[in-house]
Amino acid sequence: MHGITIVGGGIAGLALAATLDSGRFHVTVHEQRNTLPTVETSLAMWPEAQQALATVGILPEIQAAGSAFEAMALRDVSGKAWFRAEVAGVIGVSRADLLRLLDAAVPETVARVFGAVTSLxxxxxVVGADGVHSVVRRERWGPRSLERLSPYLALRGIIDEPVPVDEGGEYWGRGELFGIAPASRQRTYWYASYRSDLGPGGVDVAAALDLTRRRFSGKAPGIGRVLAGAAPEATLAQRIWTVPALRRYTRDGTVLVGDAAHGMTPNLGRGACEALVDSVVLAGLLNSRPLPEALRAYNKRRVVRSQALRVASSAMTRLVLAESAQPLRDRILSVAGRLDRST
Known part of the structure; x- marks a missing residue:
């Protein structure tokens, strides 16, 4: 049996461990923590990610635990809707539920090691599934591959109140974003982003939440209602980090998956989806082909697509969080909304 060591027991690492052939590989997963996240957030599972979850064998459980998206309204920060974008076929699921179900799908033959990994x-x-701050990427790809700090702060959380029909969607302001979406029939997922000097590490969540309330004060009533119900213990506040462009995800007996390979801004909602697809594609190739051939095929299938999404996500961030260009952006969106309603 061949040995595979997965560094990182998050979404990408667990999905890979769950789908590798246990008769072909001896798999070990290294994970820093042995508990689920203490703060709930929601993830959008696009159709490609749902296909990956079906391969893992947990799609029915994800569908039962999650909530279906139908459309997303795009608004200015006063609450006025420019238009509604169709997002049929997308499922929103709690990160904690996704990790719990992935963890349960991992065979008992997989060895678990808990604690920080400081060297390969x-x-x-060796599979680097250890996120944007990847030790594996740093060791094998060198200083040019180090994660990069963006100027943006991101807050996410869930409140125990349903989303009013006329208040859901994304609110775009001048250098600021606020999102409201259903987490379930009775719960609401919310997120916010804007430029901030807080951090970069150990962001004080209470201070970030207070800053967010002040920043969005007097804007759309829906935003105010959500922030009134948000609590520090149910909120995650982090600076956004990204990974620079990589031409290959394999090097010297190592391979990268998920955010370790293509950590991107969250504006397209594709980070977790691409991590799942990476892992299922890599597992399928390793299960069926000789190792060198499998790694070459993985690069061919995943690098161009995931890097294109990384670039597109950065472009979306610049559009959403535009500052000097915000008035022009809003006029274009307003015209686009009127044209959409007239067709």
Whole structure:
């Protein structure tokens, strides 16, 4: 049996461990923590990610635990809707539920090691599934691959109140974003982003939440209602980090998946989806082909697509959080909304 060591027991690492052939590989997963996230957030599962979850064998449970998206209204920060974008076929699911179900799908034959990884384990193939701050990427790809700090702060949380029909969607302001979406029939997922000097590490959540309330004060009533119900213990506040462009995800007996390979801004909602697809594609290739051929095929299938999404997500961030260009952006969106309603 060949040895595979997965560094990182998050979405990408667990999905890979769950789909590798246990008769072909001896798999070990290294994870820093052995508990689920203490703060709930929601993730959008696009159709490609749902296909990956079906391969893992947990799609029915995800569908039962999540909530279906139908449309997303795009608004200015006063609450006026420019238009509604169709997002049929997308499922919103709690990150904690997704991790719990992925963890349960991992075979008992997979060895678990808990604790921080500071250098690459071995021998055998090493998989970097350790996120945007990847030790594996740093060790194998060098200083040019180090994560990059963006100027933006992101807050996310869930409140125990349903989303009013006329208040859901994304609110775009001058250098600021606020989103409201259903987490379930009785709960609401919310997120906000704007330029901030807080952090970069150990952001004080209460201070960030207070800053967000002040920033969005006097804007759309729906935003005010959500922030009134938000509590620090149910909120996640982090600076946004990204990974620079990589031409290959394999090097010297290592391979990268998920955010370790293509950590991107969250504005397209594709980070978790692409992590799932990476892992299922890599597992399928390793299960069916010799190792060198499998790694070459993985690069061919995943690098161009995931890097294109990384670039597109950055472009979307610049559009959503535009400052000097915000008036022009809003006029264009207003015209686009009127044209959409007239057709």
């Amino acid at each position: 384990p071995g021998p055998g193939l």
